[in-house]
Amino acid sequence: MAVTAQEGTYLKPMELFETKDLVTVCAPMVRYSKLAFRSLVRKYGCDLCFTPMIISDCFIQSIRARHSDFTTSQDDRPLIVQFAASKGEDWAKAAQIVAPYCDGVDLNCGCPQRWAMAEGYGACLLHHPHLLADMVAQVRRSLPTHFTVSVKIRIFQDVRKTVELARQVEAAGASFLSVHGRTQDQRGSGPVSLATISQIKDALSIPVVANGDIRSLEDATRVKDCTGVDGVMSAQGLLENPAMFAGHPTTPLECVRDWVSTSLSLGIPFPTFHHHLIYMMDKSQSRADRRYFNGLGSTSGVLSYLSEKYMLEF
Structure with a gap:
């Protein structure tokens, strides 16, 4: 347990x-x-x-x-x-x-x-x-x-x-x-x-x-x-911002990277992995970006998006 x-x-x-x-x-x-x-x-x-x-x-x-x-x-x-x-x-x-x-x-x-x-x-x-x-x-x-x-x-x-x-x-x-x-x-x-x-x-x-x-x-x-x-x-x-107690006004990209790393290491189910990212990134995305990102259906798709859009490497 x-x-x-x-x-x-x-x-x-x-x-x-x-x-x-x-x-x-x-x-x-x-x-x-x-x-x-x-x-x-x-x-x-x-x-x-x-x-x-x-x-x-x-x-x-x-x-x-x-x-x-x-x-x-x-x-x-x-x-x-x-x-x-x-x-x-x-x-x-x-x-x-x-x-x-x-x-x-x-x-x-x-x-x-x-x-x-x-x-x-x-x-x-x-x-x-x-x-x-x-x-x-x-x-x-x-x-x-x-x-x-x-x-x-x-x-x-x-x-x-x-x-x-x-x-x-x-x-x-x-x-x-x-x-x-x-x-x-x-x-x-x-x-x-x-x-x-x-x-x-x-x-x-x-x-x-x-x-x-x-x-x-x-x-x-x-x-x-x-x-x-x-x-x-x-x-x-x-x-919406897991880094707020550290004084960040919105979720920093390093926090997004940390969430992805933690999720991959613990084997978090995709819906939970994705829902947290939806919350974290909501205020930093345009309406079109939110619509696209929120509709992604796989971990590989999310990783590809984050890599191409924000230059994040995992």
């Missing part, structure tokens, strides 16, 4: 929060924040990476699911494995399985999709704060103290209700909290409430990570200045 990293060769999550003014984080993204992409963003200033969300009960029941959903390497650290769970015992069992291969586990309390809500996952847990707190406490008790247990939430329209939820999560033993500054109904659009994130930060003693509309290093700095958070988490912004 994975390999363990050598102790002492990297900063663990809480060490990052203690030593860095602003921790940069790659968000959990379905299909996208897998090993190859995590390896890429780590080369360009990303301090901490999350896996895609993994369904805890499937993970503990199926060896096949474990091998399919969770792949890592010795250099893939520090790493947080995010789970969807509706029961503390499921999350705890899944956490114990991955503990030798990562640095912390996270509970998704923000996914607004109907299937997740119907199963008691994601944003559903926001409406059951006592259950959520019990789950955090149960998992915290089941793991070593140096191993982080975190939660990723969305906000309510009622700021006081959001702050109270955050306090309950902290009191239950959470190591840090990630906050997507939108409500469940907003999904991925609409304004991000930096004011709410700021009030959460002021109310807690544990580190707080801000998520939502962070698409550049300048955005990260602005959010830090506005809220005082300890870290910033990006999803769409990193897909």
Whole structure:
């Protein structure tokens, strides 16, 4: 399933929060924040990476699911494995399985999709704060103290209700909290409430990570200045520019080359390989170039295009 990293060769999550003014984080993204992409963003200033969300009960029941959903390497650290769970015992069992291969586990309390809500996952847990707190406490008790247990939430329209939820999560033993500054109904659009994130930060003693509309290093700095958070988490912004935390305004060609090299070495399936490049190159291509490039159907075709159009050698 994975390999363990050598102790002492990297900063663990809480060490990052203690030593860095602003921790940069790659968000959990379905299909996208897998090993190859995590390896890429780590080369360009990303301090901490999350896996895609993994369904805890499937993970503990199926060896096949474990091998399919969770792949890592010795250099893939520090790493947080995010789970969807509706029961503390499921999350705890899944956490114990991955503990030798990562640095912390996270509970998704923000996914607004109907299937997740119907199963008691994601944003559903926001409406059951006592259950959520019990789950955090149960998992915290089941793991070593140096191993982080975190939660990723969305906000309510009622700021006081959001702050109270955050306090309950902290009191239950959470190591840090990630906050997507939108409500469940907003999904991925609409304004991000930096004011709410700021009030959460002021109310807690544990580190707080801000998520939502962070698409550049300048955005990260602005959010830090506005809220005082300890870290910033990006999803769409990193897909479009994996080098953004290194200060690049758009994806540099060296990053494209690095993605191709990583993909070829790991044997990434063509659709995933291509989709990432589509995101990375979108802003640097004309409409005609985008139409042609997005329609390519093979790795060889993509490599030929990149070689002829951008003089990239592989």
